[in-house]
Amino acid sequence: MDKSFKKEQFQTLKIKTSVVKRFRRFSKKMSQSQSMTLLLMLDFFEHNGVSPNETLGPQIQTLENLIKKRINGVIAIVKDIEKNQTKPTVAMLQALFEQTSPDDKSLQVEKKVLLEKNQKKISN
Template sequence: MDSFITIRFKRTTAKRFQEFSKTHCKSHTETMDTMLDFFFYNEISPRERLGPTGRTIEANLKKRINAVIAIMRDMEKTQTKPTVAMMESLFQTEEPKKKPLILEKKFIEEKSEVRFAEKQNPNNEL
């Protein structure tokens, strides 16, 4: 079994480390080993910032997505809908109004009506 050594920390720092150690590892020694390995393998300093966090990246993405949505809506209003309406009006066919093509037909139809009809007399039998 390895021997232990005493290291002096401020009381608040020791409490924070103990809470962190309970949630992540089995013992304080294992927690400290894991933390030191992390910094050693990734070749970073504990004082170094790793860059934007997940929350800031998510906020930036939401802003960009909202901007893209606004651009798409504007394009739809100003370009797509009017163009579609114009294309539909070009390809829309209406039935032509029914007009008599030849005037003579109308004259013939009028003549086909009998102007004078023969009276039928019930006394006259043929």
């Protein structure tokens, strides 16, 4: 039992025998006293706004679908950013770097052509 409830008195409830046996097994699985197990169960229902008469199936599936839609939205945003911002920027940077790096072969060819033209002029 929790220390904060140590000084409280016990009260009795009339519960059917089959329900008591099932609840005691559940309490042992939870490794809690019966009072603490019942308190945790009540806190869970109040905190989550769930009624024991309702099923959680449709609510959990609805929540799962909502999360999937949000994740798909985030994926679409990231793809759009990549397509419209990242790839064009990378392409521009690559184009800049390609323009600034000189080709040694093209420069050598141009020098040879110029030299050949000069030699033809001299020989004529």
